[in-house]
Amino acid sequence: MLHIKCPHCGMRSQNEFSYGGDATVKRPELGKEISDQDWDNFVYNRKSLRGKHWELWQHLSGCRQWIKVQRDTATHEIFKTLKANEEIS
């Protein structure tokens, strides 16, 4: 079970969180024209990376904040966690 540092609450066990997918995907702006390809990329297409990956988790049974977590998908090592409003660097 992973041990995730919620930037709001501190170290918590994985079972308090729910996974939310790739954190680098940006939702296209509302009301803007967008090609089928770009929309498909947003909705469906995800890289299945091996290695460092920025992903979203929600601290569901805690502060309910969505957070950004940089995790190695192979080793499960967590390098960094950020608040929702902090930019991935």
Added chain:
Amino acid sequence: MTQSFRLESGGLINRDKKISFKFNGKNYYGYEGDTLASALIANGVHLIGRSFKYHRPRGFFGAGVDEPYAIVQLYRNGETEPNIKATEQELFEGLEAKSVNCWPSVNFDVGAINNFLKIFLPAGFYYKTFMWPKSFWYKIYEPFIRRAAGLGTASIKHDKERYEHKYEYCDVLITGSGPSGLASAYSAAKNGAKVILAEDKSRFGGTLLTSEVNIGNQSGKEWADSIISELKEMPNVTVKNRSQVFGYYDHNMLVMSERISDHLPKTKKFHPKQRLWYIRAKEVLISSGSIERPIVFGNNDTPGVMLSSAAKEYMKVYGVLVGKKPLVFTNNDSGYETAIEFKKNGIDPIILDTRKEPQSEIIEEAKNMNINIKNSYVVVAAQGYKKVKSADIAKISDNKEELGSIENIECDCICVSGFWTPTIHLASQSGNKTKFNEDIDAFVPGISKQNEKTLGAANGIYTLEETLKDSFEKGNQLSKKITNNENKVSFPNVVEKKSTVHDKFWCVPLPKGKNYKRFLDFQNDVAVSDIEIALKEGYRSIEHVKRYTTLGMATDQGKTSNLNGLQLVSKIENKVVPAVGHTTFRPPYSPVSIGAIVGREVGKHSKPTRKSPMHSWHEKNNAVFVDAGVWLRPRYYKRGEENLFEASKREAKNVRTNVGVCDVTTLGKIDIKGPDAAELLNRVYTNAWLKLPVGKARYGVMLREDGIVMDDGTTTRISENHYHMTTTTAQAANVLSHLEYYLQLVWPELNVNVVSTTEQWAGAAIAGPKSREVLKKLFPKSDVTNEGLPFMGYMEGDLFGVKAKIFRISFSGELAYEVNVESDNGYFMWEKIIEAGEEFGIQPYGTEALSTLRIEMGHVAGSELDGRTIPYDNSLEGLLSKKKDFIGKRSLSRKAFAAEDRQKIVGVVPLDKKTSIPEGSHLVKDSNAPLPNPKLGYISASCWSVEYDNPFSLAILKDGKNMIGEKLFVMSPLKDKVIPVEIVSSHYVDPKGERVRS
């Protein structure tokens, strides 16, 4: 029976307390502190079971967790448990156990015929033999395998015992209380670290209990006892016996199973049987010791052949002799310690040492005691069927390939020592890259991945002095880092006998003309010849060899067999052992009961049960409940002898004709506040929300980004910047997360707060043509006329002193209201509604009637909004705003979603107006078409229309728009039904929606 193999004195058992127990129906006695194994051996019982494949007689091989044979079916306090190791089960008064894997009895076992047919049961036997003919599978092969396979029988009764889970955090977790565990725990504890010390056995001390050493001015055991009692007094230390750390998971989380009551005749009141600990440790010190490995020789599975360390443990801990004419077969000095112990107890052992001229302090001591030592000797084969009677022994050449002439010597046990294998399971599970240590012919932990260090014998360090030094040091270093506090322990003086190098010999060659079975894996009956066949057949990877031959796949996970298996593969393949590599170690290290894994999450505790504040009223009024997500909801209220069908029909009919009341507390409710609340709703819902006036409700549909309908519900504008959203019962949690996602990550600029208020409000739906009359009585001061409170209107009201929210919304399609009060007032509200409605014939209605009412009206619910349908499919396309963008809108222009013959919701009526239509049935054009019959759609929901008194269903049908009036067939192979039907509008009742506005 007398305990003929019990020594006059000695051991750590309590001879003052006799304990009676039963094995295979016979009564025996043992002492407090015995295991089932030690007590049986004391009573001269050496045959305990039959082997897995050949049903060969099996006895005891070890004295603990490594035991491959002695597995029993245990009976305790009216319950039974399979797969219990007799070597681990502590004796308690009234214990009963039986042999497994034998029929009809352990002494006469029909399956043993396999033993004589063994030529037909080589490696991969199951894969090869049971291939053909196919028809043999069900009648012959499967029953045969099922009967033959398996060790013990699981109880089919509900387990009454309680199992608990516990979460714990510590600075240093130490797994094992041998010398390394005690020393490291002690120095870490002295530095103030929060320490957990876990010991698998009931006694602390590990090898210190059986070895002849001195630490300081104490014996090994005395030192262990004093350290443990000091540790137990320290507030920063938790010491646990009967606790096996069996799994090492990510981020330094380890799981330990604590057997709290297994050693007692009965679990004490309010105590659990076992407790599973989830321990998050900053540092882990693995002090799991090592396990003696066997030397492979002919018939080495005969009862009476056992590990030399086990024989010593039975003497020193339990005061029990495993035999009175022992043969010790060894390639190292450990065997001598066992022989010396025999000699001290008045028994004359013979030592066969594979080495030519070994010299050490221990060997010298054995010689001084006049123990018969035969150098360069091996056991070629054990003789005897149910118990060792003699051994064929021979001289072996210096190159270890040629056997001299065979001599037969009498003996009743053969104690084997093939040197020691470090227990690296936990280290390996943690991701440690293990390495092969040539000096000890075994793998040891290498580079750590997590915060783990391995100490002592588990790390391949076999001298006490070095072990203690290293363990004190590591315990000190690691804890100091955490506590910033150093309180160094002075290193005690250690006295131990020096030993010399072991012989790398591990397998006795077959003598000419003999074809003895030489077993590697004792539990799964994997012999040398099986591995040879697997390799001959082309299996190379050790992982494949393992699966093909089942080497190391038994419940002991190859604790005694893995390394010898690797040695064999490396020899045949002409590779060094590290090049062969070992198979993956996976948790659990030792079997864990399912009960412990499940913990308290059984039955009603497997998920929370939520009840509305009106629950007790429903109970009092004969409600029959149904699970709705985590909620319990009344399905119907039983009157007299009514069944579900009759009751729900009555309730639904009463709503259509008079008035009914339904508990809708379970609906998800989300409070939305902030200046941008309307903007959020406008983006989340498909329809327009910016112009909804205060005091009005609106129905809305929300989509996922892929265009699929996520949920629907009404949202009411309570005040300028305050909205009350409702969701379906099932989607409440998902919708809240969905809103939080967009507010926190996508549109953080929106100034809105959302919070769940599902449990804060109790809700009642009052529905039916007479509902307004009821409302008037409930709220005499409010204007609830059609003008005062029109359809989709909202107002606050005073319900006999209780503040209430009144929504004029309808799910039933009738004139209807929903009244919400704070949860604490829910019961009061409900009683008042029943009271006020009495004169209008009000009846409560449950979810079944609720479904009937909505199905007849063509209102969609969970069975249509099933994660596969878009708004069009549910005839909700009228709610799609063309003027604004919203979540999921872009997806709706995908080709398939815009197809002309797109599926759409329709109504379905059987032509005979009688036959009920099973939900989930398929719609087809021709019921006689060849299979696979093209499916046009499926029945999503069915009811008995109370309006028309005939069956009615909703279906999602291909090209549904153009199918009204068509005649099709409903097919349900499951219910064996073919029903001719007509397709009608999904709005079966009141298609113009006049009633809700009346």
